[in-house]
Amino acid sequence: MMAWMVLLLVALMLGAAVLVLVFDNLVAAIAAASVVSLLLSLVFVVLAAPDVALTEAAVGAGLSGAVLALGLRRLGLIDLIKGENNA
Amino acid sequence: MHKLASLLFALGLAFLLMGLAAQLPLGATPMGIGADILQRTPSEIGSANIVTAVVLAYRGIDTLGELTILFAAATTAGMVLSPAGGAAVRKAREDAGLVLRAGSDLLFPLLLMVGFYIVLHGHLTPGGGFQGGVVLAAAFFVSFLARAEKQPSHSCLSLIEAVAGAAFIGIGLAALLGGGAFLQPLLETGSVGALISAGSLPLLYLAVGLKVGAELASLLAHLAE
Numbered sequence: 001m002m003a004w005m006v007l008l009l010v011a012l013m014l015g016a017a018v019l020v021l022v023f024d025n026l027v028a029a030i031a032a033a034s035v036v037s038l039l040l041s042l043v044f045v046v047l048a049a050p051d052v053a054l055t056e057a058a059v060g061a062g063l064s065g066a067v068l069a070l071g072l073r074r075l076g077l078i079d080l081i082k083g084e085n086n087a
Numbered sequence: 088m089h090k091l092a093s094l095l096f097a098l099g100l101a102f103l104l105m106g107l108a109a110q111l112p113l114g115a116t117p118m119g120i121g122a123d124i125l126q127r128t129p130s131e132i133g134s135a136n137i138v139t140a141v142v143l144a145y146r147g148i149d150t151l152g153e154l155t156i157l158f159a160a161a162t163t164a165g166m167v168l169s170p171a172g173g174a175a176v177r178k179a180r181e182d183a184g185l186v187l188r189a190g191s192d193l194l195f196p197l198l199l200m201v202g203f204y205i206v207l208h209g210h211l212t213p214g215g216g217f218q219g220g221v222v223l224a225a226a227f228f229v230s231f232l233a234r235a236e237k238q239p240s241h242s243c244l245s246l247i248e249a250v251a252g253a254a255f256i257g258i259g260l261a262a263l264l265g266g267g268a269f270l271q272p273l274l275e276t277g278s279v280g281a282l283i284s285a286g287s288l289p290l291l292y293l294a295v296g297l298k299v300g301a302e303l304a305s306l307l308a309h310l311a312e
Contacts (some may be wrong), residue, residue, distance in 0.1 A: 051136075051218075054213055063225070
């Protein structure tokens, strides 16, 4: 049962990771990268490592997405207000 | 082409890791220290969360190293990112849209409560100073994004950060002065599972949480300005 859940989550993670490469819209790519981290935190919950899961959810899914988006905005690649690519 | 190259790189990395994983003796205990820590933590440290006992009591100086690295990274990023002319050249911001404004008003108190809960219950439940600190930073950053008139006070944030960092080292030095080792847990261990237990570990995690929260909030604000 646990192995199947982990397999399902890993498959979803791989799908989201491929979406990061495929998306042309940079905001969508960042969101997909956050989804990878969110699913990874679920994997940690299934594997009974709640401390690591909390860290992954807070840092990987929340903070790093914000830092990526703000960095891209500083570079002028995205406009966060309109949510469109300027590139 | 780039995407193909990164895909090839990822596949190569996966192949390498699989080769390494095939050689690992899975299921065997690589090091016997885990069972020892599980057995000794309740009487020695008195924290219900064993991870916290390892992070703050048995490996406290590693945590100090992590804090130092985070401090160096956040300070450097702040130096590089802050505008040369100070506050005067900052761009005037507008209020965000309705969804973000209403959402931040709803989320701010909740995030604050969850953040402090995770920090203060670090010795009882999963989580602790680092995770709670990130949640606290996110709480302040969301309200900063939503309202134009909310300017982060960088001097106040650095003050919190400095006091919290000094408190962490001060608790460590107090243990040293008391005749123990640096960062050795102080105070009574109390009963396992009580809110006030595990000696000085909750104080250390409070210092870590405030320091990480102030650092990351200031870093995000610098990035957003």
